[in-house]
Amino acid sequence: MADNPNPTRMELLKARNRIKLARKGHKLLKQKRDALVLEFFKILGKAKDMRSELGAQMKRCYSALAVAQAYHGASEVENAAMSVRRAPGVSVEVRNIMGVKIPHIESQEVSANLMERGYTIVGTSAKIDEVAEGFEKALDMIVKLAETENAIRRLIREIEKTKRRVNALEFVMIPRLEAQSKLIQFRLEEMERDSFVMLKTIKRKLNRGEEEAG
Amino acid sequence: MAELREKIAVIGNAPTVTGFRLAGIDSFFIADGAAAEEKLATLLSDTNYGVLVVSERVVEGADWRLKKRIEATAKPVVVAIPDMSGGIEQTESLAFLIKRALGFDLMKKS
Numbered sequence: 001m002a003d004n005p006n007p008t009r010m011e012l013l014k015a016r017n018r019i020k021l022a023r024k025g026h027k028l029l030k031q032k033r034d035a036l037v038l039e040f041f042k043i044l045g046k047a048k049d050m051r052s053e054l055g056a057q058m059k060r061c062y063s064a065l066a067v068a069q070a071y072h073g074a075s076e077v078e079n080a081a082m083s084v085r086r087a088p089g090v091s092v093e094v095r096n097i098m099g100v101k102i103p104h105i106e107s108q109e110v111s112a113n114l115m116e117r118g119y120t121i122v123g124t125s126a127k128i129d130e131v132a133e134g135f136e137k138a139l140d141m142i143v144k145l146a147e148t149e150n151a152i153r154r155l156i157r158e159i160e161k162t163k164r165r166v167n168a169l170e171f172v173m174i175p176r177l178e179a180q181s182k183l184i185q186f187r188l189e190e191m192e193r194d195s196f197v198m199l200k201t202i203k204r205k206l207n208r209g210e211e212e213a214g
Numbered sequence: 215m216a217e218l219r220e221k222i223a224v225i226g227n228a229p230t231v232t233g234f235r236l237a238g239i240d241s242f243f244i245a246d247g248a249a250a251e252e253k254l255a256t257l258l259s260d261t262n263y264g265v266l267v268v269s270e271r272v273v274e275g276a277d278w279r280l281k282k283r284i285e286a287t288a289k290p291v292v293v294a295i296p297d298m299s300g301g302i303e304q305t306e307s308l309a310f311l312i313k314r315a316l317g318f319d320l321m322k323k324s
Contacts, residue, residue: 081235135237
């Protein structure tokens with residue numbers, strides 16, 4: 001964008017159209033930002049404590065695992081783990097909120113009872129059951145966390161971007177364009193006055209010439 | 215259920231993987247450091263997986279290009295979890311991001 005535009009009527013019209021466009025964009029972006037913030041607060045409540053809860057759960061899991069490994073030996077635990085045959089599945093759909101792609105995860109509860117796990121109950125103790133139970137619970141939490149935390153991260157990025165754009169339009173683009181159009185208008189008026197005076201002068205000179213001749 | 219097609223994969227060190235195998239996960243990769251990053255990069259473009267459970271240390275140690283990809287892909291979803299030696303402070307934690315985006319700390323009061 002030129003800072004010193006030609007002071008013509010055409011340029012003035014162009015600048016005015018640009019201002020109109022910028023205002024429209026500004027309004028739309030503002031609405032987008034508000035919608036995003038609304039969505040963000042809707043999810044925020046759910047995600048707030050999930051992180052720390054998962055951390056605590058994982059800690060419990062790992063200490064249970066350490067106990068089991070100490071009791072049975074690492075290879076025994078490994079054996080039990082090897083014979084678990086039950087792959088939990090998820091289904092990830094991508095929702096679109098104001099141009100932000102947000103994952104939506106469907107899952108079934110992973111938690112199973114003792115018999116469903118697949119390793120022999122005879123050869124193992126409750127220590128291993130505890131570990132399995134703990135990790136199943138952790139897995140459920142992870143799946144839930146995956147959805148909400150990811151959504152929040154994405155929303156926040158988008159909010160930040162949109163906010164920056166809104167501010168850029170409001171405080172940089174629009175004032176600059178307005179200054180430009182004002183400048184052109186002043187120049188045009190100035191030129192008009194200029195030519196008006198010039199015409200007057202010429203007329204006066206012409207009149208004087210006529211009087212001298214007549 | 216037929217509709218739950220996508221799998222959960224775990225990338226991490228041995229104890230983490232053992233634990234999650236007890237929970238029934240059958241896609242697991244024992245890896246650390248650069249190897250884990252590589253694995254993560256390949257799994258990111260695999261649509262058979264819905265959720266990738268990755269050790270925090272791997273995500274934190276990844277270079278910015280990979281981090282950006284994690285941030286940009288909606289599927290599979292990457293979840294960072296603490297490993298056996300305990301959690302580490304994530305530089306891009308939620309509280310930090312929220313504070314930067316909204317201008318005040320929402321998570322603080324609880």
